[in-house]
Amino acid sequence: MxxxxxxxxxxxxxxxxxxxxxxxxxxxxxxxxxxxxxxxxxxxxxxxxxxxxxxxxxxxxxxxxxxxxxxxxxxxxxxxxxxxxxxxxxxxxxxxxxxxxxxxxxxxxxxxxxxxxxxxxxxxxxxxxxxEEFPSLPSLRAFYGTSVHSCVECDGYEKAGEALAFVCETPDVVDRALYLAAWTDDLVVYTNGAPTLDEAGRERLAAAGIRVDERPVADLEGDRSGMTGVRLEDGHVEPRTGGFVRPxxxxxxxxxxxxxxxxxxxxxxxxxxxxxxxxxxxxxxxxxxxxxxxxxxxxxxxxxxxxxxxxxxxxxxxxxxxxxx
CATH class of the missing domain: 3.50.50.60 (FAD/NAD(P)-binding domain)
Structure with missing residues (x-):
């Protein structure tokens, strides 16, 4: 040396x-x-x-x-x-x-x-x-950092037990949803119309008690107190108090x-x-x-x-x- x-x-x-x-x-x-x-x-x-x-x-x-x-x-x-x-x-x-x-x-x-x-x-x-690039939802940024987050390890504890949405358009949707479900037993996965799920993936989520909605999402709903729901393009609104998004x-x-x-x-x-x-x-x-x-x-x-x-x-x-x- x-x-x-x-x-x-x-x-x-x-x-x-x-x-x-x-x-x-x-x-x-x-x-x-x-x-x-x-x-x-x-x-x-x-x-x-x-x-x-x-x-x-x-x-x-x-x-x-x-x-x-x-x-x-x-x-x-x-x-x-x-x-x-x-x-x-x-x-x-x-x-x-x-x-x-x-x-x-x-x-x-x-x-x-x-x-x-x-x-x-x-x-x-x-x-x-x-x-980061997020799914194209007009109000997502308004709730991001308060009602909606991207890091489950960072913010899952504060959302534990809530009625949560998980907006994910990527192929890793099943693994990420199963991971998030450790913090709540009331989870709805939204693929926003993206063809990311196969039948095996749907069966894995169903077996874990996770609901899946593959219809296009119009926006998130809420007010100054926070997020209150997910509105689909067909007009249906699912009550949700918070959620996570996969950028x-x-x-x-x-x-x-x-x-x-x-x-x-x-x-x-x-x-x-x-x-x-x-x-x-x-x-x-x-x-x-x-x-x-x-x-x-x-x-x-x-x-x-x-x-x-x-x-x-x-x-x-x-x-x-x-x-x-």
Whole structure:
């Protein structure tokens, strides 16, 4: 193993370009956790965040030890403040428009409101998360985050025992509905006219006491107090006090100028420590398989990836990588 050099304790500049050890793109729990653990390893870090979290409409997050019930936005705010407290950290609100390999490292550019930042880094951690696309129901957004949710693990407890709807147009409808039924025995699955169920799937749901309605859905009904029902296109209204929806997710990485392996869903393929197949490029959180996960899980993955990045930067380090695994 070659000589180990200590990381710098502050970011440098080169002709207006910020020079850092690592750029982290995205400041959700995964990105914040990665950045925090990297600066504690005395790595200089540029954390870039567009401040467009997928869960912005959610009032409370759950399952995060010591922070159960906290607003996701407040959790991000607290995490960002913790990272910013370290002199090794530079945090900017901007939209990344270029991340490309350059020499033995990476060139990064981002544009914010009235500002721009250019940087070079030895490593990049992608933690941008995903963009959600919901079934086309006019009032869904009005109830999303209060009466309607997408994460059963996060919000199932608060809906336990209620008369729930599950709107799902994707082929995994049966498995997801059976999972949701652990929280309630009054569940109606709406496929919104999508041909996602076969006879075997219908039989599995019926055996579990789950009703299925495959007719097109017109909208959700309700008032300021919350959701009250599901209205079908034929006019029938089924009383429901809440529900869950299965979004489809999209990976927006047009700015990433590297040939990175992706899975069938477009997610970045990584090893157990967040390494992609491109040297110096890592990914963590929802942008990696299996996709969306609980906040505390994403934070744990961020910490693990930070450890891998630090080890890999210590002197050219395939030998060290192999030694510690």
């Amino acid at each position: 070659g000589q180990v050099s200590r990381p710098a304790t502050s970011a440098g500049t080169d002709a207006g370009v910020l020079v850092v050890d690592v750029v982290v793109v995205g400041a959700g729990p995964a990105g914040l956790s990665a950045a925090l653990n990297l600066v504690r390893a005395r790595r200089t870090v540029l954390l870039i965040d567009a401040n467009r979290p997928r869960n912005a409409a959610t009032l409370q997050s759950h399952g995060f030890l010591t922070r159960d019930g906290i607003s996701p936005l407040e959790l991000r705010k607290l995490g960002r403040a913790e990272v910013e407290a370290y002199p090794e950290a530079t945090v900017v609100q901007a939209v990344v428009d270029e991340v490309v390999p350059e020499g033995a490292g990476w060139r990064v550019h981002a544009t914010g409101r009235g500002t721009a930042v250019s940087a070079t880094a030895r490593a990049v951690v992608v933690a941008t998360g995903l963009r 489809t997710w999209h990976v927006d990485l047009d700015w990433l100028g590297a040939d990175v392996e992706r899975d069938a869903e477009g997610l970045l393929v990584v090893d157990a420590s967040g390494r992609t197949g491109v040297p110096g490029l890592y990914a963590v959180g929802d942008v990696t398989p299996p996709g969306p996960e609980q906040l505390i899980v994403a934070a744990g993955h961020g910490a693990r990836t930070a450890s891998a990045v630090h080890r890999d930067l210590v002197g050219g380090l395939r030998d060290v990588r192999d030694a510690v695994q």
